[in-house]
Amino acid sequence: MDRHQSRLHHRTQGSAAGAPYPTSASLRSCGESKMQRRKGPPNPLQPGGREVPGEKRPKFLDKFASIKIPGSKKERPPLPNLKTAFASGDCSSETMENFSKPMSENELLELFEKMMEDMNLNEDKKAPLREKDLSIKKEMVMQYINTASKTGSLKRNRQISPQEFIRELKMGSADERLFTCLESLRVSLTSNPVSWVESFGHEGLGLLLDILEKLVTSKIQEKIIKKNQHKVIQCLKALMNTQYGLERIMSEERSLSLLALAIDPVHPGMMTDVLKLLSAVCIVGEESIIEEVLEALTSAGEERKIDRFSSVVEGLRHNSVQLQVACMQLINALVTSPDDLDFRLHIRNEFMRCGLKEILPNLKCIKNDGLDIQLKVFDEHKEEDMIEFSHRLEDIRAELDEAYDVYNMVWSTVKETRAEKYFISILQHLLLIRNDYFIRQQYFKLIDECVSQIVLHKDGMDPDFTYRKRLDLDLSQFVDICIDQAKVEEYEEKASEFSKKFEKEFTDHQETQAQLQKKEAKINELQAELQAFKSQVNYHLSGVNLGI
Template sequence: MVHLNVKKRKMSRHEKAKSGFLDTWFGRPKKTGGGVERGYDTVPRGAEPRADDEEPSAAAEYRSKVDALDDAQLQRRFEEMLSDMNLSEEKKAPLRKYSKDQKKQMLVAYKFVNAQEGRSKFEKPSDYVAYLSQPELSVGKLHSCLENLRIALTNNPLSWIEEFGPKGIETLLTTLNLCYTNDSRYDRVQYECIRCLSAILNNTVGIRTVFECREALPVLARSLDARKPHCAMEAAKVLAAICLIPNGHEKVLEAITMAGESSRKPRMLPIVEGLVTKAPESLKNGCMQLMNAIITEPEELEFRMHLRSEFMRTGLYDMIDELRAGAEGSRQIQMNVFDTHAAADQDEFLAKFDDVRVDFNDSNECFELVKNLVLDTPAEPYLLSILQHLLFIRDDELIRPAYYKLIEECVTQIVLHKNGYDPDFRATQRFNIDVQPLIDGLIEKSRAEEERKVEELKSKLEAAIAARQEAEARAAHL
């Protein structure tokens, strides 16, 4: 597991004041000098404006404005403050019970904490954007700035995140793309970029802003790389959480699809690679969470089974038994989720066929089921025609898989299309597909994949030969 060396920085006076303010108002009372714990019914010391922090006239003027508020105005301003703090309803509830005087004191204190500017190098969102936009920043400076930005995104109110906005997210994505084109020194920068995006997505304002940026999630999905387990784990956790947000599942699938096309690999492969035996346990847990979120979120049974099948044929089928055997703790929970939903979907699907038990991972059993479904029906000759046409595919180890992959994608789009297709395919409704460019592209991908595998085997062979020669040399000196 990769451990990041994060340097602690001294808190500015502004941060200390804000920390004390939040600690007192939101559930972490501190002991006073006399040893008596301060409860929720007092205003924190130091939270009110001081002469050295804010001009007395400005503080007095703001206090007089707050005192002049009627009950309705006070309640509205108080609710706006609570919303700006991004508090849960559970934390808002006790604060709403405060007296009018306490609410006024809290408004003044909150104004004081958020009005201070110029206390540090980075204060406003534009400060971070301007700094990160500078060319040729060192790795250390990038990491330090991103660490401060993550803290600011976590601690500041929603208005601050809203001000950070699309421009800030675009700057983060530019920095993240920079990490993909550089060496391992940028791994810690990449990790902090992902954590910054996670902090932005922790509220409705950030979610809306990220969803409006089409490039955001595809760029994030590129961090699903088992060679960088720490970054891949964080990216998997973020994407898994997004799957549970309305419209999030569709956007995550689109993101991993675009990332797969960019790398010319099956879109689910990076997730499956995070489950291999040598992967860190934390990465396995993150990838299992993402896989379960992708599979279980759709409402349509056929779509869930399609996604599960896609994972299985991408490599999960070969390692599923090993994953079950070694599962414990969090991974055991995720494995149980996977198995429980798979069994439930299979039972629901088999109910359509009078509960005939079928192993959907066995081609013979699936074929027998399809054949029996169309036997002695008008659909039977069309199945026969499909099989006959499949026999015409050229006997070539590269071309045949390319054709089958294309056919599988076409069938998938027809069967799982959201709006469906009219079963009465007229001549004007037939597909007009220029097959040759698609086939050429698939063949090129197959060749590239074969070349990659050959290079991997060569590297392993060279390593084995070198190890053998070293062993023989040591044996000769004995």
């Protein structure tokens, strides 16, 4: 597949909910399928059926990582010392009053565009709406404002403004008060229009990251600390469900590092949310974002003095299927996104060495559709990468068919590196092969087979480089058997040639015998005719003599 099709660079899109991540078709389209990567929204806005304003905003990240943030049907918990205030939105009472007055076409279209932005519609959904008549657009804007007012998003006694949340976060609240504030903020980020989210995000994102940094670096591991940490993650997830929020978080240098530090298998719910966020970032961002995510995971691993992928692999051992699915999502996002084959093989093999190889058989025994999809994607991409890697040998054989060219190419790659001495040692050992008609060929055949199995390993995993013992293999008997087999094969080949020659000679002989029999029969026939002719001649001569 074309890997560039597999990557998702459609950064101008808005939101679409419901596309599962990652399906086998979407991922390697990662270019199949690094994309293609995403199918369109399953429930597009129909021309005759407008999206009802005031309903929950479609989730932006659902398009990329099946991140479903359930809405809260409960009343938002009261925020201590926070006054309810009117949110800074465009749908104000003044707007409703002015709307009843005559309005120019440009003013109406401006309100219409703002309405679609607040509804978090992507360009695919906006396009058919822009084609509608002006009267329908006016009706839709009126319905949006009216419905928003009825659902309470415009009621002064229920709406908390972004500035109120920002002031509360700046106060440095802790424990239960912070938890209550974050829960209310999560609900507001989920249910309010994009304009509200943007108003909060300009300054609020930095405050959330400050709180998260304080919590993840805290040496006190109390239950309320982890609860608040999870609430911050949920707020970030709600913020990232808009294009604006996703781009803002990706632009913050410390956001990925803090998310990586929040990966903790001891808290599966929080870890699941973190892994889904990182997966979405890997898929939506440019390819350079993969390196940033890997750098964040590396830094987190170094701080904890563990391998950078250990926590992710450890999450696969947890009995939470949701966490296992999230772990495989991130693994697939990291392994399938890079365009470079060597980079993909390197990342996959590093996960394998961290324990993924031993865990995969157990995961395949678990009956779960989401997990089955992720495992299928992983296997498909591994097979495709190995096929692509194997094709390199064909390309090498086609382009480098002279021994001198191959040697120069290999030498240029190992010269003045730590691999140089091993390459020279290999060549020196090859010189020790005896110059025997049968032995030399079998030695090189055996070495070629060994190198092929090491370099083109069938399971796509590097050898165990941690094995430090000398490979003590007694191949003398095996070589003798190969030599004997080679001799037998040569004798059998000669016998086959002789047999073919004998069959040909025997066939020719049989054909000659058949032709000879035909000739003899012809001769006998001619002799009989000659004898008959002589008899007739003698008879006529006898009659003539009697007449005389």
